[in-house]
Amino acid sequence: xxxxxxxxxxxxxxxYWAALGVxxxxxxxxxxxxxxxxxxxxxVTGMTNQIVWGLPHVAAVFLIVAASGAxxxxxIASVFRRAPYKPLAPLSGLLAIALLIGGLWDLVLDLGRPGxxxxxxxxxxxxSIFAWNIYxxxxxxxxxxxxxxxxxxxxxTHLTRPVGIAAFFWRLILTTxxxxxxxxxxxxTAYDSALLAPMFIIMSLAFGLAVYLIxxxxxxxxxxxxxxxxxxxxxxxxxxxxxxxxxxFVMVYHLTNLYWAGxxxxxxxxxxxxxxxxxxxxxxxxAIGGLVPLALLLIPGGGPGRxxxxxxxxxxxxxxxxxxxxxxxxxxxxxxxxxxxxxxxxYDGVVxxxxxxxxxxxxxxxxxxxxxxIVLIAIRLWxxxxxxxxxxxxxxxxxx
Numbered sequence: 203x204x205x206x207x208x209x210x211x212x213x214x215x216x217x218y219w220a221a222l223g224v225x226x227x228x229x230x231x232x233x234x235x236x237x238x239x240x241x242x243x244x245x246v247t248g249m250t251n252q253i254v255w256g257l258p259h260v261a262a263v264f265l266i267v268a269a270s271g272a273x274x275x276x277x278i279a280s281v282f283r284r285a286p287y288k289p290l291a292p293l294s295g296l297l298a299i300a301l302l303i304g305g306l307w308d309l310v311l312d313l314g315r316p317g318x319x320x321x322x323x324x325x326x327x328x329x330s331i332f333a334w335n336i337y338x339x340x341x342x343x344x345x346x347x348x349x350x351x352x353x354x355x356x357x358x359t360h361l362t363r364p365v366g367i368a369a370f371f372w373r374l375i376l377t378t379x380x381x382x383x384x385x386x387x388x389x390x391t392a393y394d395s396a397l398l399a400p401m402f403i404i405m406s407l408a409f410g411l412a413v414y415l416i417x418x419x420x421x422x423x424x425x426x427x428x429x430x431x432x433x434x435x436x437x438x439x440x441x442x443x444x445x446x447x448x449x450x451f452v453m454v455y456h457l458t459n460l461y462w463a464g465x466x467x468x469x470x471x472x473x474x475x476x477x478x479x480x481x482x483x484x485x486x487x488x489a490i491g492g493l494v495p496l497a498l499l500l501i502p503g504g505g506p507g508r509x510x511x512x513x514x515x516x517x518x519x520x521x522x523x524x525x526x527x528x529x530x531x532x533x534x535x536x537x538x539x540x541x542x543x544x545x546x547x548x549y550d551g552v553v554x555x556x557x558x559x560x561x562x563x564x565x566x567x568x569x570x571x572x573x574x575x576i577v578l579i580a581i582r583l584w585x586x587x588x589x590x591x592x593x594x595x596x597x598x599x600x601x602x
Contacts, residue, residue: 252532270406304570413513
């Protein structure tokens with residue numbers, strides 16, 4: 203295996219500046235949409251007193267979960283000492299930071315009063331899982347930033363593995379905390395499950411690797427850099443394992459809920475009678491996000507185009523999965539008094555509907571645009587991409 207050299211992109215072509223301009227425009231539009239919602243109130247959105255987490259939260263949770271998984275490639279290189287993954291590690295760290303910032307962009311702007319976020323710092327409430335995540339997110343950014351610095355510094359390379367181990371465990375804790383936000387909400391029968399924490403971890407591995415593959419394949423094709431079969435085959439097998447594991451956890455999660463008598467109502471809603479939610483579950487989450495990528499990944503043959511299609515399907519299915527969890531979980535009525543019949547005029551026992559309007563749709567898209575903007579600027583300024591990932595460069599078994 204040859205020595206790997208890194209080089210930033212030139213970023214002088216019209217395609218680069220067009221992509222940069224589009225991302226900046228969408229990001230600015232999201233900021234304006236947030237200001238519009240701040241000025242007029244959330245009644246201008248599709249959110250209500252019942253559906254309080256809308257499309258921006260769907261995008262935010264997806265990006266935050268994917269951020270943890272995107273770092274997996276770097277973890278394999280430094281923590282588990284797999285040399286073929288080492289050339290892929292810097293881009294992995296960059297994507298982890300960019301995805302988390304994009305997710306927090308959506309999350310903070312959707313709060314309505316982002317300035318109140320400082321209250322969690324000055325008046326911490328450690329009985330709330332939300333308060334924990336403030337420290338988990340900021341800690342993740344700090345550790346991964348340090349990880350990248352050591353990784354790309356010739357003098358501090360020996361410190362990469364200790365920081366990499368810390369980042370590895372930190373991201374597991376972060377994803378567990380994100381999953382526990384939903385798992386601890388016992389009043390929502392769609393959320394009330396300890397399985398959500400480990401399921402979010404495996405979801406992060408699949409979503410993060412899918413995003414990583416999209417950036418890697420598109421980036422190398424756009425800059426005309428060699429991308430060998432060894433890297434593609436290795437990451438292809440890894441993605442197949444993660445997608446299969448997500449399907450397994452989804453199956454166990456729903457079978458467990460069907461076993462509990464108190465959860466059979468919400469299972470019937472999600473699996474059979476939920477309308478858009480049911481369609482997104484079977485078509486978006488299971489078919490497009492699971493079965494289609496597995497077929498594309500496991501059928502022999504195919505080049506970067508097929509792997510890119512599989513990764514894109516995983517991302518689309520992941521967004522559908524988060525939508526089903528967040529929106530579907532809020533649509534089903536709250537169980538305030540288990541075993542009791544509650545009568546009032548405030549939507550008790552009523553299945554709620556949600557149709558996103560333009561403000562939250564633009565805000566959700568802006569988080570993805572901000573992520574892409576960070577990546578485009580970073581790979582233009584710093585050498586995150588290797589000059590070549592041809593087989594003779596990264597394959598340990600290739601002839602010199």
